[in-house]
Amino acid sequence: MKTNIYVKSRVAIVGAGMTLFRRRMLETPQELAWIAARRALDQAGLELRDIDCVVSGSAPDAFDGVHLKGEYYSEGAGAIRKPHVRVFVGGGTGVFVPIAAWWHVASGLCRRVLVVAEEKMSSAADPHPQAVFRHIWDPFTEKPLNPNLIWIFALEMHRYMHKCSVSKEDIALVAVKNKRNALDNPYAQAAANITVEDVLKSELLVYPVNRLDISPVSDGAAALVMVSEEWARRLTDTPVWVDGIGYTLDTSYWTNRELSFPVYLKNASEMAYRMAGIDRPAKEIDVAEPYDPFDYKELHHLEGLGLVPRCKAAEMTREGVTQRDGDLPICPSGGLLGVGNPIAAAGLMKVAEIFWQLRGEAGRRQVKKSVTTGLAQAWGDLMQVGTVVILRR
Amino acid sequence: MGYSGFTRSSEHLSFREMVFQAALKAYDDTGDLDPRREVDAFISCQEDFWEGVSISDEFAPDQLGGVLKPVYTITGDGLHCMANAYMMIKSGVADVVVIESHGKPSEIASMRDILLFTLDPIYVRPLKIPNPHAIQALEARMFMEARRISREDLGIYVVQTKNNGLLSSRAPYSYRLSLEDYMVSEYVAEPLTLFDIAGYSDAAIVAILAGEDTARKIAKEPVWIDGVGWATEISTIELRSMDEDVSTKIASEMSYKQAGIDNPARSIDAVEVDERYSYKALQAIEALGLVRKDELALELRSGGLSRSGSTPVNPGGGALSEGLPLEAHGLARLLSAYEQLRGRAGRAQLGDVERIAIHSWRGLGTSSSVVAIVSR
Numbered sequence: 194m195k196t197n198i199y200v201k202s203r204v205a206i207v208g209a210g211m212t213l214f215r216r217r218m219l220e221t222p223q224e225l226a227w228i229a230a231r232r233a234l235d236q237a238g239l240e241l242r243d244i245d246c247v248v249s250g251s252a253p254d255a256f257d258g259v260h261l262k263g264e265y266y267s268e269g270a271g272a273i274r275k276p277h278v279r280v281f282v283g284g285g286t287g288v289f290v291p292i293a294a295w296w297h298v299a300s301g302l303c304r305r306v307l308v309v310a311e312e313k314m315s316s317a318a319d320p321h322p323q324a325v326f327r328h329i330w331d332p333f334t335e336k337p338l339n340p341n342l343i344w345i346f347a348l349e350m351h352r353y354m355h356k357c358s359v360s361k362e363d364i365a366l367v368a369v370k371n372k373r374n375a376l377d378n379p380y381a382q383a384a385a386n387i388t389v390e391d392v393l394k395s396e397l398l399v400y401p402v403n404r405l406d407i408s409p410v411s412d413g414a415a416a417l418v419m420v421s422e423e424w425a426r427r428l429t430d431t432p433v434w435v436d437g438i439g440y441t442l443d444t445s446y447w448t449n450r451e452l453s454f455p456v457y458l459k460n461a462s463e464m465a466y467r468m469a470g471i472d473r474p475a476k477e478i479d480v481a482e483p484y485d486p487f488d489y490k491e492l493h494h495l496e497g498l499g500l501v502p503r504c505k506a507a508e509m510t511r512e513g514v515t516q517r518d519g520d521l522p523i524c525p526s527g528g529l530l531g532v533g534n535p536i537a538a539a540g541l542m543k544v545a546e547i548f549w550q551l552r553g554e555a556g557r558r559q560v561k562k563s564v565t566t567g568l569a570q571a572w573g574d575l576m577q578v579g580t581v582v583i584l585r586r
Numbered sequence: 587m588g589y590s591g592f593t594r595s596s597e598h599l600s601f602r603e604m605v606f607q608a609a610l611k612a613y614d615d616t617g618d619l620d621p622r623r624e625v626d627a628f629i630s631c632q633e634d635f636w637e638g639v640s641i642s643d644e645f646a647p648d649q650l651g652g653v654l655k656p657v658y659t660i661t662g663d664g665l666h667c668m669a670n671a672y673m674m675i676k677s678g679v680a681d682v683v684v685i686e687s688h689g690k691p692s693e694i695a696s697m698r699d700i701l702l703f704t705l706d707p708i709y710v711r712p713l714k715i716p717n718p719h720a721i722q723a724l725e726a727r728m729f730m731e732a733r734r735i736s737r738e739d740l741g742i743y744v745v746q747t748k749n750n751g752l753l754s755s756r757a758p759y760s761y762r763l764s765l766e767d768y769m770v771s772e773y774v775a776e777p778l779t780l781f782d783i784a785g786y787s788d789a790a791i792v793a794i795l796a797g798e799d800t801a802r803k804i805a806k807e808p809v810w811i812d813g814v815g816w817a818t819e820i821s822t823i824e825l826r827s828m829d830e831d832v833s834t835k836i837a838s839e840m841s842y843k844q845a846g847i848d849n850p851a852r853s854i855d856a857v858e859v860d861e862r863y864s865y866k867a868l869q870a871i872e873a874l875g876l877v878r879k880d881e882l883a884l885e886l887r888s889g890g891l892s893r894s895g896s897t898p899v900n901p902g903g904g905a906l907s908e909g910l911p912l913e914a915h916g917l918a919r920l921l922s923a924y925e926q927l928r929g930r931a932g933r934a935q936l937g938d939v940e941r942i943a944i945h946s947w948r949g950l951g952t953s954s955s956v957v958a959i960v961s962r
Binding site for chain 2: 200201202221223247252253254255257258259260261262263264265266267268272273274275276277278279280281282283289293295296297299300301302325326328329330331332333438439440441442443444445446456457460461464468573574575577578
């Protein structure tokens with residue numbers, strides 16, 4: 194993979210916004226998208242008429258129950274008489290939307306781009322939105338077995354625990370931390386003060402996954418405004434630059450892979466680091482929002498991102514390094530476990546959080562150390578996709 | 587470029603096998619491109635409901651050679667993939683990008699339900715429109731009335747494009763049709779008959795895009811992308827302009843600006859337009875600025891849009907002849923233009939073509955279009 198690191202244009206984020214993350218929101222998908230978009234425009238000091246292009250993202254159409262979902266919600270995302278495209282990499286979509294927006298701006302075709310991610314999961318499928326995941330499998334070799342999404346993540350979690358000698362207690366610490374961090378997040382759905390014991394004692398879904406190891410079902414939307422360098426200087430004194438983007442997709446045949454380490458994420462982050470000129474990520478990244486739909490995924494992803502040596506993430510979590518006042522604050526927003534998981538919107542929320550952290554606008558969530566470089570990451574498909582953006586003040 | 591299919595059914599191949607065939611042909615078309623070493627990124631244009639799989643992105647990488655490399659999906663027409671590949675190359679983040687789109691409608695058991703699922707679930711779907719084509723028929727009628735286009739005029743276009751399809755090897759729905767037969771055919775939804783609505787076909791298409799220096803190295807006769815534009819009008823059907831194709835107009839203005847075209851009628855030698863409904867092709871020709879609003883009917887009758895006219899439209903047939911391979915339709919237009927510009931269109935080859943405008947729309951119930959200008 195030869196990625197040109199000498200890209201000429203710089204692209205900045207100048208505004209971010211999001212909706213409440215909740216189960217069973219009354220707003221339609223279009224309304225959710227617009228609430229988030231309006232807030233991002235407000236922070237950027239722009240109106241819809243100032244926007245050249247719209248890039249949006251949303252996970253499976255089956256959640257909202259609309260075919261060509263991107264066409265349907267485009268009006269809410271502000272795409273009225275404008276160039277609009279919807280990108281889709283499963284759960285990795287939320288962080289992929291700003292990646293696609295990056296080349297909309299860096300190519301010179303658009304100067305001011307509205308970036309929107311929306312998801313409305315709770316009205317899907319009876320009795321539970323999980324049923325949508327019945328149809329994500331290879332139709333010939335896997336679907337006849339009728340697997341459930343939590344089963345395969347349980348396989349991955351178990352494999353990781355075995356290979357890295359990580360205990361359930363260590364993993365539960367992530368849920369405890371993120372749900373506590375979310376207590377300071379006004380948009381959060383699943384904030385709580387819980388203990389490791391609460392996690393271990395919660396309902397067992399598929400061993401080794403208990404209910405409190407997983408993020409909830411949510412509705413919500415998030416949005417950013419991304420602009421060219423010239424416009425960033427004109428609009429704000431404190432732009433946040435998107436200095437690195439990276440993404441890769443592994444094979445569809447997940448059963449043939451070693452699940453204990455996310456190689457796809459290693460490749461994706463190396464692409465982003467190279468572009469951002471980062472040689473030693475563990476030293477140069479100040480704050481990160483890795484994707485945490487399950488608590489073990491935060492540990493798994495920290496290792497894939499190269500922020501922690503392999504199999505050391507649990508130890509680091511135990512020592513408090515990843516706490517908001519630690520040396521490497523991880524998921525200060527509260528993550529998916531605490532804020533909620535409206536899939537694509539959750540990924541974009543992570544980018545928004547890093548944006549706010551770097552501008553010092555995170556309020557009670559602001560990390561203790563001074564931060565200049567941050568990273569947001571998402572993951573999806575059949576444990577296959579890694580998407581990474583690196584932001585700098 | 588490479589393709590597989592354009593058949594009414596393809597039960598002997600999975601969609602992955604079709605894409606694999608198309609990819610091999612495309613890699614071979616450049617000589618001997620190794621996707622594992624020489625391609626920076628891959629894009630797939632597909633939609634979940636067409637695939638019958640949620641998160642269809644999962645099944646994009648293997649058959650293209652993209653495993654563990656940058657691969658992503660756009661839920662859009664193949665030309666949306668082209669637009670993004672173009673931007674990636676322009677921005678400098680990639681130099682060689684492979685785009686893919688495929689459609690296998692022969693495997694869709696409940697097409698009507700899927701079409702109805704396109705409609706707004708709160709305000710439109712509860713109307714339980716018995717025939718989804720009725721929405722486009724409404725648009726067709728408003729357009730025809732506003733431009734004074736009669737059913738005979740529409741028939742002239744259909745007869746012409748079906749005949750063009752006879753010159754193509756990818757046209758399972760082409761046949762010699764007379765205007766008399768067209769005029770006596772039954773309505774699906776007035777004013778549209780079965781002849782006005784494209785049937786379905788299975789196909790997979792792969793194209794390789796590269797920056798200028800690399801393109802000159804890996805291809806003997808590259809086709810250049812001079813500009814690409816895309817746009818959505820508005821998703822609410824009742825707020826949409828029905829006589830004018832606004833999204834195509836905005837998209838074409840965007841692409842003309844990049845290509846430095848002031849007078850499209852003079853600069854464009856031929857067009858490949860979306861033809862999943864007959865009237866939609868005419869709307870697009872007008873929106874592309876190739877024919878004036880009040881001259882559309884005249885142009886049709888005088889043969890200006892035929893193969894020998896001043897603006898040949900779909901010279902090797904469009905969707906009415908090829909069938910509609912869903913999101914691959916836009917790349918089918920690109921494929922035809924690519925063959926024309928390289929002089930490889932066989933019996934469909936036009937005399938002297940330098941520059942072609944290609945267009946696609948996202949189909950029933952939508953108002954999104956892409957326009958690209960390609961030249962040799």
